[in-house]
Amino acid sequence: MAGQHSGGPSPSSTIRQEFASSLKKAIVSVYPEAKPDDEELMLSITAPQGQEWDMSSSVAFRLAKKLGANPAEIAGKLSGLMTEGSYVSKTEVTNGYLNARLDERKYASLVLARVRDHGDAYGTSSIGEGRKVIVESPSANPAHPWHVGTLRNALLGNVVSNLFEACSYEVEREDYIDDLGLQVATALWGWINISSKPDKKFDQWLGELYVRVNREMEQRPEVKKQVEALNKEMEDGVSQQAREGREMAEKCVMAHQQTAFDYRIYHDVMVWESDIVRSHLLSKVLDISSDILEKPGDGKYAGAIVIKLNRITPFARELEGSREDAKVIIRSNGAATYMGKDFAFHAWKFGLVDAGFKYRKFMDQPNGRPVYCTSPEGSPMQFGNVRRAINVIGGEQAYEQQIMRVMFSLIGHEEVTKNIFHLAHGRVNIEGSKLSARSGNWLGDGRNYTADDLLVEATKRAMEIAQKSEKITDKQNLESISRAVALGAIKFEYLKIATEKDITFSWQNALNLEGNSGPYVLYTYARAKRILGKSGDVPPLSDADAQQITRGHDFQLVKLMGMAQDVVEKACAELRPSVLTDYLLGLSSLFSKFYESMPVVKGGDAKGVRLEIVRSFTIVLANMLSLLGIATLSEM
């Protein structure tokens, strides 16, 4: 989606407002004491099933309570006073509901003109104008490839970023690179002591090495000691090993980027944990938060800097029965914990402290924009300093995220607490076992549950079907078409599941090409495109065309298309990509019914309006798919 944001109310909210204000007028004149609330009125309006009515309000039930009267009676009185508007042509009462019917010619003209005028920008909104948001995802460890769980995180982060952009927010797509810590130290031990000669894609190779070293550590305690020593070296950041560790991690991240590009996922900036440590961001943050921190001289936490949980619990009651009574921010050896770094990092995100980061270009991206990274050498750039932060992180980290948010309240930055959103997603398990990075049960011969392999498998599957397709005229493009279908299948399959739910990964589901799936949506798009291809340019709707609209699938489809912007705003406000997938399935399914029941090219007098509907459908569908990061295909 590109171009100007549409701004203003959507067609569907225009008609709901009209209905609501007409309801309000009627209520005020019959029951002046009822004092109807505008928002309540809007919320009472829903779309009823069936084709007879377009909007329905349950407001009479609410009023019945307030006034102690019968709902049906109230609705009856109101109905008599309802005035017609520009779009509402008729109202009636059924079972206490006030139903409204639209003038389908007028409303269809409004929606279709809007789609034609706004094109690529149809469905966008201006609600976020002037605000900046940072989205963090997927923050994979640079010690192994993206697995099917990392992919879920990355896809979520991408869609959420797209949604914010569609709502006119300025968006910074940020990736936190956790290049310190035991995972990377473990891989580095292998790099130094076993092999530094990759013979396959770097992250895959490194992941296998990492798993090997983990097994080694279980048998040889001295290896574990050496890994811990390496970890300390990397933390200190000055030794040859530390430089080697960073170098190795960068190679791994390069390989991750390849995966990201394959999935059409791009970033603006990568913040490396080792640069956070190097920048002494921590000590600056400690300065502004000294009031809430303690440094016990003895006991369990002797020598460390901690935050006592009894300071947190008044603001987060759910942490009260916790087993620990403090959270360590700086270890007794002087190194910051993950908690400490994340707290400091968020102080940077919101511009509370200046980290003095230096940046350089990490690499060019296929979208034409480079991704930058923090670096020991480089120049200052403008990143961070946002008003809102979305952290796409697994639900298992809710405890730490909660403590961190409360810490900002305690140091007097309530606005930060309120604007850190932990977008907690469920786990992705693989059939029969849990995903475990350490054991590498997802990595290796015959069981390679990586994002890369998933795409290869899905493309293969799509290819089998595409080869049989008689509709693909350009056989040269079979490979790229299959890949696009595969991407559509995978992304849709992941995103349609509610964010908070766990997923048990199965090839069967991930490669789904029919039913509630991405390929189903792409397929309806291709059919619509074929109709347009046979008809040449579609002229704008004439009055005569508008007369041909019926109350069948044609108008149902128009009504659904009129809701695009509301859907985008809702998906953005709730951080729920599945709102989009639901909408796309609804649109596609309705289009299929329309397609089966209402001839377009041979539609006679109705040809004009039906063509315009088809044309609009392709635009709306393409816009919504693009928010999911899915590209359309004219043939498949």
Added chain:
RNA sequence: GGGCACGUGGUGUAGCUUGGAUAGCAUGACAGCUUGCGGAGCUGUUGGCCGCGGGUUCAAAUCCCGCCGUGCCCGCCA
């Protein structure tokens, strides 16, 4: 010990924030639809005590209370 998340036809799920008319969709099974704009589709049949028990309400999948089941978290790991 405490907390968080999830529980909806055989299977996978939407709806729960903001209570509202026959709980939506897919898949599976069965039966149909192509000399019609693309059958990766459409139509029909089958299949649900919305985990259980209370409560609030004119009205509960939705809100409240209590249970049960599953997963996760409560580390000077990240």
